[in-house]
Amino acid sequence: MRTLPSTILVVGGGITGSTMAVLLRRVGLDVELAEAAPDWNTGAGSGITLHGNALRVLREAGVWDEVRMAGHGFGTIGLTAVDGSLLHEERSLPAGGDDLPATFGIERPRLQSILAAAVRASGVRVRLGVRAQVTAQYGNSVEVAYNDSESRRYALVIAADGLHSTLRAAVGITDTPKTTGMAAWRAIVPRPPGLDRTNLTYGAPVHIAGYCPTGPDTIYAYLVESTKPRSELPPPASHAAHMRALAAPYGGHWPAIRAHLTDSSQVNYSRFSRLLVRNAWHRGRVVLAGDAAHSCPPTLAQGAAMGLEDAWVLSGLLADEPPATWDDALLTRYHDRRSRRAATVVEASVRIGQWLLDSSPHADIPNLMNRTMTMLRQMP
Ligand SMILES: Cc1cc2nc3c(=O)[nH]c(=O)nc-3n(C[C@H](O)[C@H](O)[C@H](O)COP(=O)(O)OP(=O)(O)OC[C@H]3O[C@@H](n4cnc5c(N)ncnc54)[C@H](O)[C@@H]3O)c2cc1C
Numbered sequence: 001m002r003t004l005p006s007t008i009l010v011v012g013g014g015i016t017g018s019t020m021a022v023l024l025r026r027v028g029l030d031v032e033l034a035e036a037a038p039d040w041n042t043g044a045g046s047g048i049t050l051h052g053n054a055l056r057v058l059r060e061a062g063v064w065d066e067v068r069m070a071g072h073g074f075g076t077i078g079l080t081a082v083d084g085s086l087l088h089e090e091r092s093l094p095a096g097g098d099d100l101p102a103t104f105g106i107e108r109p110r111l112q113s114i115l116a117a118a119v120r121a122s123g124v125r126v127r128l129g130v131r132a133q134v135t136a137q138y139g140n141s142v143e144v145a146y147n148d149s150e151s152r153r154y155a156l157v158i159a160a161d162g163l164h165s166t167l168r169a170a171v172g173i174t175d176t177p178k179t180t181g182m183a184a185w186r187a188i189v190p191r192p193p194g195l196d197r198t199n200l201t202y203g204a205p206v207h208i209a210g211y212c213p214t215g216p217d218t219i220y221a222y223l224v225e226s227t228k229p230r231s232e233l234p235p236p237a238s239h240a241a242h243m244r245a246l247a248a249p250y251g252g253h254w255p256a257i258r259a260h261l262t263d264s265s266q267v268n269y270s271r272f273s274r275l276l277v278r279n280a281w282h283r284g285r286v287v288l289a290g291d292a293a294h295s296c297p298p299t300l301a302q303g304a305a306m307g308l309e310d311a312w313v314l315s316g317l318l319a320d321e322p323p324a325t326w327d328d329a330l331l332t333r334y335h336d337r338r339s340r341r342a343a344t345v346v347e348a349s350v351r352i353g354q355w356l357l358d359s360s361p362h363a364d365i366p367n368l369m370n371r372t373m374t375m376l377r378q379m380p
Pocket of ligand 1: 270301
Protein backbone atom coordinates (compact mmCIF):
# COMPACT_ATOMS: atom_id res chain seq x y z
CA MET A 1 0.00 0.00 0.00
CA ARG A 2 1.28 3.49 -0.88
CA THR A 3 2.20 5.65 2.19
CA LEU A 4 0.26 8.91 2.29
CA PRO A 5 2.44 12.03 2.06
CA SER A 6 2.51 14.24 5.16
CA THR A 7 4.54 17.15 3.76
CA ILE A 8 2.92 20.54 3.22
CA LEU A 9 4.04 22.56 0.21
CA VAL A 10 3.87 26.34 0.48
CA VAL A 11 3.97 27.93 -2.96
CA GLY A 12 5.33 31.49 -2.82
CA GLY A 13 7.98 32.94 -0.52
CA GLY A 14 6.51 36.43 -0.07
CA ILE A 15 5.41 37.76 3.33
CA THR A 16 2.49 35.32 3.55
CA GLY A 17 4.25 32.17 2.33
CA SER A 18 7.46 32.72 4.30
CA THR A 19 5.61 33.40 7.56
CA MET A 20 3.26 30.48 6.93
CA ALA A 21 6.21 28.12 6.43
CA VAL A 22 7.90 29.27 9.67
CA LEU A 23 4.69 28.95 11.70
CA LEU A 24 4.04 25.46 10.33
CA ARG A 25 7.56 24.36 11.27
CA ARG A 26 7.12 25.82 14.75
CA VAL A 27 4.26 23.37 15.35
CA GLY A 28 6.45 20.52 14.09
CA LEU A 29 5.04 19.98 10.59
CA ASP A 30 7.15 18.93 7.61
CA VAL A 31 7.26 21.80 5.11
CA GLU A 32 8.67 22.61 1.68
CA LEU A 33 8.56 26.07 0.15
CA ALA A 34 8.79 26.78 -3.57
CA GLU A 35 9.60 30.29 -4.77
CA ALA A 36 9.79 31.29 -8.41
CA ALA A 37 12.32 34.12 -7.93
CA PRO A 38 15.84 32.61 -8.04
CA ASP A 39 17.19 35.23 -5.60
CA TRP A 40 14.07 35.24 -3.37
CA ASN A 41 14.13 39.00 -3.75
CA THR A 42 10.36 39.36 -3.64
CA GLY A 43 10.42 42.37 -1.36
CA ALA A 44 12.19 44.70 -3.74
CA GLY A 45 10.96 48.24 -4.06
CA SER A 46 10.16 50.60 -1.29
CA GLY A 47 8.95 50.21 2.27
CA ILE A 48 5.91 48.82 4.01
CA THR A 49 3.68 50.01 6.84
CA LEU A 50 2.62 47.32 9.30
CA HIS A 51 0.01 47.75 12.01
CA GLY A 52 -0.02 45.95 15.34
CA ASN A 53 -2.13 43.04 14.10
CA ALA A 54 0.63 42.24 11.57
CA LEU A 55 3.37 42.64 14.20
CA ARG A 56 1.50 40.24 16.51
CA VAL A 57 1.92 37.47 13.90
CA LEU A 58 5.59 38.31 13.26
CA ARG A 59 6.15 37.98 17.02
CA GLU A 60 4.45 34.57 16.95
CA ALA A 61 6.80 33.58 14.10
CA GLY A 62 9.80 34.50 16.31
CA VAL A 63 11.09 37.36 14.14
CA TRP A 64 9.72 40.41 15.95
CA ASP A 65 12.92 41.29 17.82
CA GLU A 66 14.88 41.37 14.60
CA VAL A 67 12.15 43.20 12.71
CA ARG A 68 11.87 45.78 15.52
CA MET A 69 15.59 46.52 15.32
CA ALA A 70 15.41 46.99 11.53
CA GLY A 71 12.42 49.37 11.37
CA HIS A 72 10.67 52.18 13.22
CA GLY A 73 7.50 52.12 15.36
CA PHE A 74 5.22 55.04 16.23
CA GLY A 75 1.86 55.73 17.88
CA THR A 76 0.25 58.70 16.12
CA ILE A 77 -0.53 59.70 12.54
CA GLY A 78 -0.81 63.29 11.31
CA LEU A 79 -3.20 64.73 8.77
CA THR A 80 -1.55 67.70 7.10
CA ALA A 81 -2.50 70.46 4.69
CA VAL A 82 -0.66 70.82 1.37
CA ASP A 83 1.63 73.46 2.93
CA GLY A 84 2.64 70.93 5.62
CA SER A 85 0.72 72.47 8.52
CA LEU A 86 -0.85 69.98 10.89
CA LEU A 87 -4.66 69.73 10.63
CA HIS A 88 -5.24 66.81 12.96
CA GLU A 89 -3.25 64.34 15.01
CA GLU A 90 -4.77 60.88 15.48
CA ARG A 91 -3.62 58.46 18.18
CA SER A 92 -3.44 55.13 16.37
CA LEU A 93 -5.17 52.20 17.98
CA PRO A 94 -2.58 49.52 18.83
CA ALA A 95 -4.34 46.69 16.98
CA GLY A 96 -1.80 44.09 18.12
CA GLY A 97 -2.10 44.93 21.83
CA ASP A 98 -0.49 47.60 24.00
CA ASP A 99 2.93 45.91 24.04
CA LEU A 100 3.46 46.39 20.28
CA PRO A 101 3.68 49.65 18.30
CA ALA A 102 0.41 50.75 16.72
CA THR A 103 2.22 51.43 13.44
CA PHE A 104 5.60 50.35 12.15
CA GLY A 105 7.63 51.01 9.00
CA ILE A 106 10.38 48.87 7.50
CA GLU A 107 12.16 48.59 4.16
CA ARG A 108 10.64 45.67 2.25
CA PRO A 109 13.96 44.04 1.34
CA ARG A 110 14.95 44.07 5.06
CA LEU A 111 11.70 42.40 6.06
CA GLN A 112 12.02 39.85 3.27
CA SER A 113 15.59 38.93 4.21
CA ILE A 114 14.63 38.48 7.89
CA LEU A 115 11.76 36.21 6.88
CA ALA A 116 13.90 34.24 4.41
CA ALA A 117 16.56 33.64 7.09
CA ALA A 118 13.85 32.49 9.52
CA VAL A 119 12.47 30.05 6.93
CA ARG A 120 15.91 28.51 6.41
CA ALA A 121 16.67 28.37 10.15
CA SER A 122 13.36 26.63 10.83
CA GLY A 123 14.26 23.60 8.71
CA VAL A 124 11.86 24.24 5.83
CA ARG A 125 13.23 22.72 2.60
CA VAL A 126 13.45 25.64 0.17
CA ARG A 127 13.46 25.41 -3.62
CA LEU A 128 14.23 28.68 -5.38
CA GLY A 129 13.81 29.52 -9.05
CA VAL A 130 11.06 26.94 -9.51
CA ARG A 131 7.56 27.57 -10.73
CA ALA A 132 5.16 25.16 -9.03
CA GLN A 133 1.84 24.12 -10.52
CA VAL A 134 -0.90 21.79 -9.27
CA THR A 135 -1.50 19.10 -11.88
CA ALA A 136 -3.81 16.59 -10.12
CA GLN A 137 -5.49 15.71 -6.83
CA TYR A 138 -5.99 12.17 -5.49
CA GLY A 139 -8.14 12.17 -2.32
CA ASN A 140 -5.46 12.64 0.31
CA SER A 141 -2.67 14.02 -1.87
CA VAL A 142 -1.90 16.73 -4.41
CA GLU A 143 0.45 16.35 -7.35
CA VAL A 144 2.64 19.35 -8.14
CA ALA A 145 4.85 19.82 -11.21
CA TYR A 146 7.97 21.97 -11.04
CA ASN A 147 8.90 24.04 -14.10
CA ASP A 148 6.56 21.78 -16.09
CA SER A 149 8.87 18.76 -15.60
CA GLU A 150 9.60 16.98 -12.29
CA SER A 151 6.54 16.24 -10.11
CA ARG A 152 5.96 15.42 -6.42
CA ARG A 153 3.03 14.66 -4.14
CA TYR A 154 2.05 16.54 -0.99
CA ALA A 155 -0.53 16.17 1.78
CA LEU A 156 -1.57 19.81 1.33
CA VAL A 157 -0.63 22.70 -0.94
CA ILE A 158 -0.89 26.26 0.36
CA ALA A 159 -1.09 28.69 -2.56
CA ALA A 160 0.56 31.88 -1.29
CA ASP A 161 1.49 32.79 -4.86
CA GLY A 162 0.17 36.33 -4.82
CA LEU A 163 -2.46 38.47 -6.52
CA HIS A 164 -2.12 36.82 -9.94
CA SER A 165 -2.02 33.30 -8.45
CA THR A 166 -1.82 30.65 -11.14
CA LEU A 167 -2.67 27.94 -8.59
CA ARG A 168 -5.98 29.69 -7.92
CA ALA A 169 -6.89 29.43 -11.58
CA ALA A 170 -5.51 25.88 -11.90
CA VAL A 171 -7.89 24.55 -9.25
CA GLY A 172 -10.87 26.25 -10.85
CA ILE A 173 -11.37 29.34 -8.64
CA THR A 174 -12.38 31.95 -11.17
CA ASP A 175 -12.29 35.18 -9.11
CA THR A 176 -9.74 37.60 -10.58
CA PRO A 177 -8.32 40.93 -9.39
CA LYS A 178 -9.68 44.26 -10.60
CA THR A 179 -7.77 47.52 -10.66
CA THR A 180 -9.22 50.33 -8.53
CA GLY A 181 -8.21 53.35 -10.62
CA MET A 182 -5.30 54.48 -8.43
CA ALA A 183 -1.56 53.93 -8.47
CA ALA A 184 1.34 54.86 -6.19
CA TRP A 185 4.77 56.26 -6.90
CA ARG A 186 7.07 55.17 -4.08
CA ALA A 187 10.72 55.64 -3.17
CA ILE A 188 13.02 55.16 -0.21
CA VAL A 189 14.94 58.33 0.68
CA PRO A 190 17.07 59.52 3.62
CA ARG A 191 15.03 60.43 6.70
CA PRO A 192 14.75 64.21 7.14
CA PRO A 193 15.49 65.48 10.68
CA GLY A 194 12.36 65.52 12.87
CA LEU A 195 10.32 63.11 10.70
CA ASP A 196 9.30 60.38 13.11
CA ARG A 197 5.84 59.23 12.01
CA THR A 198 3.50 59.09 9.04
CA ASN A 199 1.82 62.31 7.92
CA LEU A 200 -0.82 62.11 5.21
CA THR A 201 -2.24 64.80 2.95
CA TYR A 202 -5.49 63.77 1.27
CA GLY A 203 -7.39 65.26 -1.61
CA ALA A 204 -5.35 67.28 -4.09
CA PRO A 205 -3.12 67.83 -6.03
CA VAL A 206 -2.61 64.03 -5.74
CA HIS A 207 -5.06 61.77 -3.91
CA ILE A 208 -2.60 60.89 -1.12
CA ALA A 209 0.82 62.30 -0.33
CA GLY A 210 2.46 60.44 2.54
CA TYR A 211 5.57 58.94 4.04
CA CYS A 212 6.55 56.45 6.70
CA PRO A 213 9.85 56.14 8.59
CA THR A 214 11.48 52.77 7.89
CA GLY A 215 14.41 52.96 10.31
CA PRO A 216 16.80 55.45 11.89
CA ASP A 217 18.06 56.71 8.53
CA THR A 218 15.36 56.10 5.93
CA ILE A 219 11.71 56.71 5.08
CA TYR A 220 9.57 55.69 2.16
CA ALA A 221 7.57 58.40 0.46
CA TYR A 222 4.48 57.81 -1.66
CA LEU A 223 2.31 59.84 -3.96
CA VAL A 224 -0.97 58.32 -5.11
CA GLU A 225 -2.62 59.52 -8.31
CA SER A 226 -5.33 58.26 -10.67
CA THR A 227 -4.15 55.46 -12.93
CA LYS A 228 -2.99 56.60 -16.35
CA PRO A 229 -3.13 54.50 -19.53
CA ARG A 230 0.28 52.89 -20.11
CA SER A 231 0.83 55.14 -23.14
CA GLU A 232 0.60 58.24 -20.91
CA LEU A 233 3.07 57.06 -18.27
CA PRO A 234 6.40 58.88 -18.22
CA PRO A 235 9.31 56.81 -19.56
CA PRO A 236 11.18 54.85 -16.84
CA ALA A 237 14.20 57.18 -17.00
CA SER A 238 12.04 60.11 -15.87
CA HIS A 239 10.17 58.42 -13.01
CA ALA A 240 12.17 60.37 -10.40
CA ALA A 241 11.45 63.65 -12.21
CA HIS A 242 7.76 62.74 -12.34
CA MET A 243 7.71 62.04 -8.60
CA ARG A 244 9.51 65.34 -7.96
CA ALA A 245 6.90 67.18 -10.02
CA LEU A 246 4.03 65.54 -8.12
CA ALA A 247 5.69 66.41 -4.78
CA ALA A 248 6.45 70.03 -5.73
CA PRO A 249 3.31 71.65 -4.24
CA TYR A 250 3.79 70.05 -0.82
CA GLY A 251 5.43 71.73 2.17
CA GLY A 252 6.53 70.37 5.56
CA HIS A 253 9.08 67.56 5.08
CA TRP A 254 8.40 67.28 1.33
CA PRO A 255 11.08 69.71 0.05
CA ALA A 256 13.72 67.61 1.89
CA ILE A 257 12.23 64.39 0.50
CA ARG A 258 12.00 65.86 -2.99
CA ALA A 259 15.67 66.78 -3.00
CA HIS A 260 16.51 63.06 -2.84
CA LEU A 261 14.13 61.91 -5.58
CA THR A 262 16.90 61.74 -8.16
CA ASP A 263 17.38 58.07 -9.13
CA SER A 264 14.61 56.72 -11.36
CA SER A 265 15.78 53.13 -10.86
CA GLN A 266 14.79 53.50 -7.18
CA VAL A 267 11.25 54.69 -7.93
CA ASN A 268 8.54 52.05 -7.83
CA TYR A 269 5.21 52.47 -9.65
CA SER A 270 2.35 50.13 -8.66
CA ARG A 271 -1.32 50.06 -9.57
CA PHE A 272 -3.84 49.34 -6.81
CA SER A 273 -6.03 46.25 -7.09
CA ARG A 274 -8.80 44.56 -5.23
CA LEU A 275 -9.71 40.91 -4.93
CA LEU A 276 -11.91 38.87 -2.66
CA VAL A 277 -12.46 35.21 -3.41
CA ARG A 278 -16.11 35.10 -2.38
CA ASN A 279 -16.74 31.39 -1.90
CA ALA A 280 -14.47 28.63 -0.58
CA TRP A 281 -10.73 29.41 -0.54
CA HIS A 282 -9.88 25.78 -1.25
CA ARG A 283 -10.50 23.03 -3.75
CA GLY A 284 -9.66 19.59 -2.47
CA ARG A 285 -6.34 19.96 -0.65
CA VAL A 286 -5.18 23.16 -2.31
CA VAL A 287 -5.89 26.25 -0.20
CA LEU A 288 -5.32 29.96 -0.85
CA ALA A 289 -3.64 32.42 1.52
CA GLY A 290 -2.59 36.08 1.35
CA ASP A 291 -3.04 38.11 -1.83
CA ALA A 292 -4.01 34.93 -3.70
CA ALA A 293 -7.29 34.97 -1.69
CA HIS A 294 -7.84 38.68 -0.98
CA SER A 295 -6.10 41.89 -1.87
CA CYS A 296 -6.83 45.49 -1.04
CA PRO A 297 -5.51 48.88 -2.10
CA PRO A 298 -3.03 50.05 0.57
CA THR A 299 -5.26 52.87 1.84
CA LEU A 300 -5.38 51.14 5.25
CA ALA A 301 -1.98 49.42 4.91
CA GLN A 302 -3.54 46.05 5.75
CA GLY A 303 -2.75 43.82 2.74
CA ALA A 304 0.27 42.07 4.19
CA ALA A 305 -1.35 42.02 7.63
CA MET A 306 -4.25 39.98 6.25
CA GLY A 307 -1.83 37.46 4.71
CA LEU A 308 0.04 37.22 8.03
CA GLU A 309 -3.21 36.58 9.87
CA ASP A 310 -4.10 33.84 7.35
CA ALA A 311 -0.77 32.20 8.16
CA TRP A 312 -1.44 32.31 11.88
CA VAL A 313 -4.98 30.92 11.64
CA LEU A 314 -4.26 28.17 9.11
CA SER A 315 -1.07 26.97 10.81
CA GLY A 316 -2.97 26.82 14.12
CA LEU A 317 -5.77 24.73 12.62
CA LEU A 318 -3.35 22.33 10.90
CA ALA A 319 -1.32 21.92 14.10
CA ASP A 320 -4.32 20.50 15.90
CA GLU A 321 -5.20 17.79 13.35
CA PRO A 322 -3.41 14.84 11.71
CA PRO A 323 -2.80 14.98 7.90
CA ALA A 324 -5.69 12.56 7.26
CA THR A 325 -8.12 15.28 8.37
CA TRP A 326 -6.64 18.21 6.42
CA ASP A 327 -9.82 18.07 4.44
CA ASP A 328 -12.86 20.02 3.36
CA ALA A 329 -14.16 20.46 6.93
CA LEU A 330 -10.88 21.87 8.27
CA LEU A 331 -10.30 24.15 5.28
CA THR A 332 -13.90 25.40 5.56
CA ARG A 333 -13.19 26.31 9.20
CA TYR A 334 -10.18 28.32 8.00
CA HIS A 335 -12.37 30.17 5.48
CA ASP A 336 -15.03 30.80 8.15
CA ARG A 337 -12.43 32.30 10.49
CA ARG A 338 -10.86 34.52 7.82
CA SER A 339 -13.36 35.55 5.17
CA ARG A 340 -15.47 38.11 7.02
CA ARG A 341 -12.48 39.90 8.47
CA ALA A 342 -10.66 39.98 5.13
CA ALA A 343 -13.85 41.20 3.38
CA THR A 344 -14.26 44.05 5.90
CA VAL A 345 -10.67 45.16 5.26
CA VAL A 346 -10.96 44.92 1.47
CA GLU A 347 -14.26 46.83 1.45
CA ALA A 348 -13.03 49.60 3.80
CA SER A 349 -9.77 49.99 1.83
CA VAL A 350 -11.64 50.21 -1.48
CA ARG A 351 -14.14 52.68 0.00
CA ILE A 352 -11.39 55.08 1.11
CA GLY A 353 -9.87 54.96 -2.39
CA GLN A 354 -13.25 55.55 -4.01
CA TRP A 355 -14.05 58.50 -1.70
CA LEU A 356 -10.79 60.10 -2.84
CA LEU A 357 -11.40 59.35 -6.52
CA ASP A 358 -14.90 60.87 -6.25
CA SER A 359 -13.79 63.78 -4.00
CA SER A 360 -16.76 62.65 -1.94
CA PRO A 361 -18.23 65.17 0.51
CA HIS A 362 -19.27 62.18 2.70
CA ALA A 363 -15.73 60.89 3.18
CA ASP A 364 -14.83 60.26 6.82
CA ILE A 365 -11.49 58.51 6.55
CA PRO A 366 -10.37 58.80 10.22
CA ASN A 367 -13.67 57.34 11.42
CA LEU A 368 -13.58 54.39 9.00
CA MET A 369 -9.92 53.76 9.86
CA ASN A 370 -10.76 53.75 13.57
CA ARG A 371 -13.68 51.38 13.18
CA THR A 372 -11.62 48.97 11.11
CA MET A 373 -8.66 49.03 13.51
CA THR A 374 -11.02 48.45 16.45
CA MET A 375 -12.31 45.33 14.70
CA LEU A 376 -8.74 44.20 13.94
CA ARG A 377 -7.76 44.45 17.60
CA GLN A 378 -9.84 41.31 18.17
CA MET A 379 -7.84 38.13 17.65
CA PRO A 380 -8.28 36.72 14.11
C1 LIG B 1 1.61 50.05 -3.84
C2 LIG B 1 1.35 49.04 -2.74
C3 LIG B 1 1.62 49.38 -1.43
C4 LIG B 1 1.35 48.48 -0.40
N1 LIG B 1 1.59 48.86 0.89
C5 LIG B 1 1.28 48.02 1.89
C6 LIG B 1 1.49 48.40 3.24
O1 LIG B 1 2.02 49.50 3.52
N2 LIG B 1 1.13 47.54 4.23
C7 LIG B 1 0.56 46.32 3.95
O2 LIG B 1 0.25 45.56 4.90
N3 LIG B 1 0.37 45.91 2.68
C8 LIG B 1 0.72 46.73 1.65
N4 LIG B 1 0.53 46.34 0.37
C9 LIG B 1 0.02 44.99 0.11
C10 LIG B 1 1.13 43.95 0.32
O3 LIG B 1 2.27 44.33 -0.43
C11 LIG B 1 0.64 42.57 -0.12
O4 LIG B 1 -0.62 42.32 0.48
C12 LIG B 1 1.61 41.49 0.30
O5 LIG B 1 2.91 41.78 -0.14
C13 LIG B 1 1.15 40.14 -0.28
O6 LIG B 1 2.05 39.14 0.12
P1 LIG B 1 1.87 37.66 -0.43
O7 LIG B 1 3.02 36.90 0.17
O8 LIG B 1 0.50 37.17 -0.17
O9 LIG B 1 2.04 37.76 -2.00
P2 LIG B 1 3.33 38.22 -2.86
O10 LIG B 1 4.14 39.21 -2.15
O11 LIG B 1 2.82 38.56 -4.21
O12 LIG B 1 4.21 36.88 -2.95
C14 LIG B 1 3.87 35.83 -3.83
C15 LIG B 1 5.15 35.05 -4.11
O13 LIG B 1 4.83 33.88 -4.88
C16 LIG B 1 5.82 33.69 -5.88
N5 LIG B 1 5.18 32.88 -6.90
C17 LIG B 1 4.15 33.22 -7.73
N6 LIG B 1 3.78 32.18 -8.49
C18 LIG B 1 4.59 31.15 -8.15
C19 LIG B 1 4.68 29.79 -8.57
N7 LIG B 1 3.84 29.29 -9.48
N8 LIG B 1 5.64 28.98 -8.02
C20 LIG B 1 6.50 29.48 -7.06
N9 LIG B 1 6.43 30.76 -6.62
C21 LIG B 1 5.49 31.58 -7.15
C22 LIG B 1 6.21 35.10 -6.31
O14 LIG B 1 7.48 35.14 -6.89
C23 LIG B 1 6.16 35.83 -4.96
O15 LIG B 1 7.41 35.80 -4.31
C24 LIG B 1 0.80 47.21 -0.69
C25 LIG B 1 0.55 46.84 -2.01
C26 LIG B 1 0.82 47.76 -3.03
C27 LIG B 1 0.52 47.36 -4.45
